[in-house]
Amino acid sequence: MDFSQTLKIALRALRTNKMRSFLTMLGIIIGIAAVIAMMAVGTGASYVISQQIASIGSNIILVIPGSTTSGGLRTGSGGAQTLSNDDVKAIMNECPSVSTASGTVRSSGQIVYGNMNWSTVIMGGTPELFEIREWPVTSGRSITQQDVDSAGKVCLLGQTVADNLFGSADPIGNIVRIKKIPFTVIGILESKGQSPQGTDQDDTVFVPLRTAQRNLVRSQRAGIVGAIIVKAKSKEVIDKAESEIQSLLNQRHRITNGKEPDFSTRNLSEILAVAEKSAKAMSLLLGAVASISLIVGGIGIMNIMLVSVTERTREIGIRMAIGAKKNDILLQFMTEAVLLTMLGGVIGIALGAGGATIVSRLLGWPTMISVQSVIIAFFFSAAVGIFFGFYPARKAAGLNPIDALRYE
Amino acid sequence: MSDVISLTDIRRVFTMGDQQFEALKGISFGVAAGEFVAIMGASGSGKSTCMNIVGCLDRPTSGQYLLDGLDVGAMDPNQLADIRNKKLGFVFQGFNLLARTPAVENVELPLVYAGLHAKERRQKALIAMEQVGLAGKENNHPSQLSGGQQQRVAIARALVNNPAVILADEPTGNLDSTTSEEIMVLFTALNKNGITIIMVTHEHDVAAYAGRQITFKDGKIISDSPTGRTV
């Protein structure tokens, strides 16, 4: 018996009970749609996180000042002024696992161009900063060592700042005022998007480190940096680099055993890798919960197929009397079940994808529908049909022709 | 032995719980190719039970059944399905057509299971429908046909795969006398073309169309004689 005929018979049977077929399919539709939507949300989240990891730069260790007790007053973590230009130099020169490092200072303030103004973050850094963060300029040039040495009044604009101050005009070569001090715009940085903390990384202005230290932040001592950003030589030596930095700084800051260090180190990519892992686990969990509804849908299919076999016992008898073999009957009912679930699967995929898109539009969640999840969902729906359709189909095929024919 | 069908001491015992009932108590008869046999007898005498065994729908509890010289008792379900498909054609009292399926597709059904291609199926089905006088009704569903027409569809379906034997269990049981006569005229014509027919009936005027009459009583054959009609 050719398969096109089997398919035709199955389609006719489904069409005969349109409403029932639809309601039966609904379980699968909802299940598959839920799986697809959940996977889309989960995949979207972990994609964003991995993007952010890439946007920070790879193999990065952050050194920030620790809390210190000065005059009985404990400042919060990062509040102390314990890290200096010399520490940066020492880290670069004396830690073998460190590729490069940059001291940074951070401030916030207003930047003005003509009658436009914008409040933003002002970062001071050395040329290494852009290397570490893998952050090139899209036009103009980056900050050079000479800019740092001469404390030049030049700045790089993040994309958001450039857009807000200059619109579509070319900012390069123009003079802007940062905290009332005139700076020449020398370059525009490539857009990076959101940081893992959800802030806009492009809403930043960069100036040479020394310029920032002298003009933009008020420090008690000269040569103080707010933080040190370090790049390890490779992923494998991040931990090693971190401990090299710790022991170097302990030594330099005369932190002896038992004394609390006045700095701390953070391995950024590690933190993010954990976040990415948990996002993935989350999406798997959501997928698993959603697939429970698929199983419920599958049980619905089995239920209806059993009813259908009972209802059509006489038809089965007629077919057998006329020459249908067990396998013909088995295949016919399996085809019907699989057709139901695959149709449900396709509708579910469309609905799930549509739902995910709407969610991402309305709530601004990043969603991503992977081809993989669509393929898996499709074959899973077919598998549900095979699994839950088998028992009813076998029941039909196992009928005795004479009993089936006599059935009222 | 040129018998198409040969039954020897066929018994059929039905078991219901702890009760046993012997519906056939040692039936033996042969049917030669080209015969038209009518089986008669009171209700409950075992006619249908016997027909179901002859039709390979049921197996005897004991006894031997040879169809075309082959021992049916030794066959597995798939082989039996093949026999039903290729050697036998069934006509039932209740027509047993598939609802919501056009007449022509009902007729095609045995050919579907025989594995023929769509074009060939349609061609043969149309010929069979013409043979039973249903040309033009190909696309009617069973519910859009009269009882007599439905039985003709069933006969066309029984015919379509060129079976050796047509088995009809009370084919006119649901039809009025005029329509019954039409069906019997059709059977007679088919029989003239060489098809062996075995038919169960309660009506003597229907049985009169056959060339031989077997009478059942309480699971046994009490008479087996020619009707006097020359085939």
Ligand SMILES: Nc1ncnc2c1ncn2[C@@H]1O[C@H](COP(=O)(O)OP(=O)(O)OP(=O)(O)O)[C@@H](O)[C@H]1O
């Ligand atoms: N599946 C079964 N289980 C138990 N007993 C059965 C079964 N089928 C038939 N019988 C019994 O076997 C006997 C013969 O039944 P059968 O159907 O062959 O009669 P019949 O001669 O065809 O009667 P009718 O003319 O009314 O159709 C009956 O007494 C019936 O109760």
Ligand SMILES: [Mg+2]
């Ligand atoms: Mg009967």
